[in-house]
Amino acid sequence: MEIEIATIGGYEEVGRQMTAVRAGDDVVIFDMGLNLSKVLIHDNVETERMHSLDLIDMGAIPDDRVMSDIEGDVQAIVPTHGHLDHIGAISKLAHRYNAPIVATPFTIELVKQQIQSEEKFGVNNDLVKMEAGETIDIGDSGNVQLEFVNVTHSIIDAINPVVHTPEGAIVYGLDKRMDHTPVLGDPIDMKRFREIGREGAGVLAYIEDCTNAGKKGRTPSESVARRHLQDVMTSVEDYDGGIVATTFSSHIARVKSLVEFAQDIGRQPVLLGRSMEKYSGTAERLGFVDLPSDLGMYGHRKSVDRTFKRIMNEGKGDYLPIVTGHQGEPRAMLTRMGRGETPYELDEGDKVIFSARVIPEPTNEGQRYQSETLLRMQGARIYDDIHVSGHLNSEGHYTMLKALQPKHLIPAHQDMKGFAPYADLAAHEGYDLGRDLHVSNNGNIITLVDE
Template structure:
C-alpha cells in the first residue's frame, strides 16, 4: 500500500499545525490550527469574519493547496486536542472536505464552539466523539484503522492518533508530556505505545513535536506545578491586599488548583475573561472537573467590570480573580488591569501570580514584557514561572523512540532551528538525515512506501 505524508503546517513555525497521511486511497488529516502570533501583530483582527485565503496569505492558517497532490479521499479530520494552534483553522478549512471531524469529547465541544463563532463559512462536517483507547475503521478497505492513545498535555482529553496500515503504524505524536501523576485524567498510556511498537509491522513513521527537545532531563508532572503553586499561595496567605492570578484558560487542571487554593487561604475565586469562561464552563458541563457551586465565571466585558466593582466594594482581600492575559494579550483582562482600564485598582504590594511561562516567540515575549511593566508601574509584585511545560524534554523523547522503534521519524511543531536538537537526538539513536529522518517544510509530500 502506498503511504504518503503531506506536511502542511507547523513545519516552519510553532502553530498552524496540519498534517495529512494517505494510505492507499484513504486520507486522514491531523489538526487544523492557527498561528496566533500572525494575528496578534495586527490591531483588532477578527478572524471569524476573515476569508481563509486572507488568513493563508497572513501565514495564520495552513495553506492546504498541497492536498490536491494526494490521490485519494479524505475520510476523517482528527484534531488531537483543544489548543487553538490545533483546532482554530477548522472553521476556515474543514468545509472543503467531505469528511467527519473525529475527536475526544472535550475537544469536539471546543471545535463545535469554534464553528458556531465562525462568521464567513458554513461548516457542516459531522462531529464524531471518540474516546482515548477506542478505534474506528477508515475507508471501505478494512485495511486502515484509526486508534486514539491517551496522552497527557496542558489541556485535558488529549490523544495521539495512530493510523494502522498494512505497512505499519503512523503515529502522530503532537503534543504531550510524560505525566504519570496528572491532576486531572489518566496517565499517559505508555504500555499501549510499547505494544504498538512491537506488533505487526511495527511503526512505519513517527511524527514528533520538538518544542522542548533541547532541554535536558524530563518534563515534570502537573502534580509538581500544583505543589509549587500551593507553596506560593500559602506564602501570601496573610497578605491583606489584592492577589490576582493568571494562567492558560485551557489549562483546566491549573485552574482547578487555583480555585482550590484560593478557598484554602480564605479567598473567593472568580474566573474572568471570555476564554476562561469558555474552557472552564465546558469542562464543568462535561464533568471533567467539579468546581464549587458558587464559583463565578464571567466572560462578557460588562459582567467582568461589574464583578471588579463588587470586589473593590467588598474588599480585594476577600477575592482571588483568576484572569486571562498571561501572555500579555492586548485585549485580555490582566492587560486591561495593567493599563488601568478596569474598576479593579492595583496598589503597592499587590500580588500578580503568573502560573504560566511566556511562549518563546517574539510577539508574545514583547507583549508579556509590556504587560509586566505596566503592572509594576502600578506597584504590583510579580510571581513568575509557576508552571510545567506540556511538552516532552530530552529524556521523554528518548523514551518514546525506545517504545515505538519507528522506521522513519519526522520532526514537527518547530522551525529549522527548533528541529536541530531533536535531529541530533535522533542521530544519536542511529537515524540518518534523508534516509529515515526527514526534516521537511510546509507544503511538502514525503512518500514512505511506493
C-alpha cells in the same frame, strides 16, 4: 500500499499545525490550527469574518492547497486536542473536505464552539466523538484503522492518533508530556505505545512535537506544578491586599488548583475573561472537573467590570481573581488591568501570580514584557513561571523512541532552528538525515512507501 505524509503546517513555526497521511486511497488529516501570533500583530483583526485565503496569506492558518496533489479521499479530520494551534483553522478549512471531524468529547465541544462563532463559512462536517482507547475503520478497504492513545498535555482529553496500515503504524505524536501523576484525567498510556511498537509491522513513521527537545531531563508532572503553586499561594496567605492569578484558560487542571488554593487561604475565587469562562464552563458541563457551585465565571466585559467593582467595594483581600492575559494579549483582562482600564485598582505590594510561561515567540515575549512593565508601574509584585511544560524534554523523547522503535522520524511543531536539537537527538539513536529522519517544510509530501 502507498504511504505518503503531507507536512502542511507547523513545520516552519510553532502554530497552525496540519498534517495529512495517505494510506492507499484513504487520507486522514491531523489538526487544522491557527498561528495566533500572526493575528495578534495586526490591530482589531476578527478572524471569524475573514476569508481563508486572506488568513493563509497572513501565515495565520495552514496553506492546504498541497492537498490537491494527494491522490486519495479524505476520510477523517482528527484534531488531537483543543488548543487553538490545533483546532483554530477548522472553521476555515474543514468545509473543503467531505469528511467527519473525529475527536475526543472535550475537543469536539471546543470545535463545535469554534464552528458556531464562524461568520464567513458554513461548516457542516459531521462531528464524531471518539474516546481514548478506541479504534475505528478508515475507508472501505478494511486495511486502515484509526486509534486514539491517551496522552497527557496542558489541556484535558488529549490523544495521540495512530493510523494502522499493512505497512506499519503512523503515530502522530503532537502534543504531550509523560505525566504519570496528572491532576486531572488518566496518565499517559505508555503500555499501549510499547505494544504498538511491537505489533505487526511495527511503527512505520513517528511524527513528533520537538518543542522541548533541546531541554535536558524529563518534563515534570502537573502534580509538581500544583505543589509549587500551593507553596506560593500559602506564602501570601497573610497578605490582606490584592492577589491576582493568571494561567492558560484551557489548562483546566491548573485552574482547578488555583480555585482550591484560593479557598484554602480564605479567598473567594472568580474566573474572569471570555476564554476562562468558555473552557472551564465547558469542562464542568461535560463532567471533566468538579468546581464549586458558587464559583463565579464571567466573560462579557460588562459582567467582568461589575465583578471588579464588587471586589473593590467588598475588599480585595477577600477575593482571588483568576484572569486571562498570561501572554500579555492586548485585549485580555490582565493587560487591561495593567493599563488601568478596569475598576480593579492595583496598589503597591499587590501580588500578580503568572502560573504560565511565555510561549517562546517574539510577539508573545514583547507583549508579556509590556504587560509586566505596566503592572510593576502600578506597584505590583510579580510571581513568575509557576508552571510545567506540556511538552516532552529530551529524556521523554528517548523514552518514546525506545517504546515505538519507528522506522522513520518526522519532527514537527517548530521551525528549522527548533528542529536541530531533535535531529541531533535522533542521530544519537541511529537515525540519518535524509534516510529515515525527514526534516520537512510546510507544503512538502514525503513518500514513505511507493507502489
